[in-house]
Amino acid sequence: MIGRCTKRTDDTFTVYQSTNCKADEYNPVSTLFFNTEGDTIRSLLAKGVQLTVSETFLFLGVWFIMQTMTYGIWVPAGLFLPAIIVGCTMGLMYSDTVTYLWPDSIGATEESFILVGAAAMLSGQSRLTYSIAVIIMETTQSLNLFLPVIVSIMVARFTGYLVSKGSISDQALLAKALPILPDEIPYASQFAENPIEAQEIMTPGPVTVRTCMRVKEFVKALKKKHTAFPVVDDHDNRHLIGLVNARFIYVLLKKKAWVAPFLVQGDQVDESNRLSNSNSRIDIEEERMGINRVEVKYDDFIEPLEKVQEKGNWYTKEIASDIQRILETDGEKFIDISQVMVDTPYTAM
Numbered sequence: 001m002i003g004r005c006t007k008r009t010d011d012t013f014t015v016y017q018s019t020n021c022k023a024d025e026y027n028p029v030s031t032l033f034f035n036t037e038g039d040t041i042r043s044l045l046a047k048g049v050q051l052t053v054s055e056t057f058l059f060l061g062v063w064f065i066m067q068t069m070t071y072g073i074w075v076p077a078g079l080f081l082p083a084i085i086v087g088c089t090m091g092l093m094y095s096d097t098v099t100y101l102w103p104d105s106i107g108a109t110e111e112s113f114i115l116v117g118a119a120a121m122l123s124g125q126s127r128l129t130y131s132i133a134v135i136i137m138e139t140t141q142s143l144n145l146f147l148p149v150i151v152s153i154m155v156a157r158f159t160g161y162l163v164s165k166g167s168i169s170d171q172a173l174l175a176k177a178l179p180i181l182p183d184e185i186p187y188a189s190q191f192a193e194n195p196i197e198a199q200e201i202m203t204p205g206p207v208t209v210r211t212c213m214r215v216k217e218f219v220k221a222l223k224k225k226h227t228a229f230p231v232v233d234d235h236d237n238r239h240l241i242g243l244v245n246a247r248f249i250y251v252l253l254k255k256k257a258w259v260a261p262f263l264v265q266g267d268q269v270d271e272s273n274r275l276s277n278s279n280s281r282i283d284i285e286e287e288r289m290g291i292n293r294v295e296v297k298y299d300d301f302i303e304p305l306e307k308v309q310e311k312g313n314w315y316t317k318e319i320a321s322d323i324q325r326i327l328e329t330d331g332e333k334f335i336d337i338s339q340v341m342v343d344t345p346y347t348a349m
Helices: 026-033 037-045 051-073 079-100 110-126 131-138 143-163 170-177 185-192 213-221 245-257 271-276 278-290 298-311 317-330
Strands: 212-214 228-230 240-245 332-338
Touching: 026 037, 026 051, 026 317, 037 110, 037 317, 051 079, 110 143, 110 332, 131 143, 170 271, 185 278, 213 245, 213 317, 213 332, 228 245, 240 245, 240 332, 245 332
Parallel strands: none
Antiparallel strands: 212 332, 228 240
């Protein structure tokens, strides 16, 4: 089966592999296994490779196992093209089965079954519908197969939902426990007799911060070990204007991104005050106060985020000691968090 050789055809879409075969012959199994994924798909759709039933079963089994293995390991091997290959092979098997059982009753070509199988496999895996149909129609120019492709896509999608609630990508997100909200409210919360409310999972008495405060005030908030803080315009009326990540405040403290006190008006940096003073005066005042203008880049925030993913808690003993040391030396300095906060936060009642 594996070493079978057959005569080559004039097919221009197939890159033949002559493993242990003569110059004018090719090995069907080697041609499919030892080509790129794109060449393999072209060979299947163009019927450039003639496979026996046993060879088709072998090819399908190996590719299905490899697709399952690459999905479950940390290797970016892809899922789209393997799904097309598995779908094409299943369509070829179905075509061979129908031809064997009813040789005179089939009117469609093998290529039609292969194309429909690829569309069904993609839909069952990704749960997409019209986009899959458009991709299949545009890439193959087989507009006459629009209705069979749509029917196969809908049947595959419905069957997939009987097996699992989401697509293969949704299952990966669930397995990795990534904090992503679903599109719909969970059934248990939507129709339960006592649904879960926000007040049951929220932290009562949230610690708030202003856009510009002294270092000692930010340190006091950080010691609460919250992951984020609501930003208000004033502690009295507590009007919400944003949300800031606690790790971002720590980065500003560690980088010593201070602002000059004479630029601070109320709870924020007054840009008009900055413009009304000459740059030379600002430079002199900042130099006298020991304030260095620090440029904080996006990459500076990556390391704290990676530590949280590794350890699960951002407020480690190392960070606590850093914050305490900054408090002792620069507790009276000012920092401005307006550039790192989310100024369009969502609110829940």
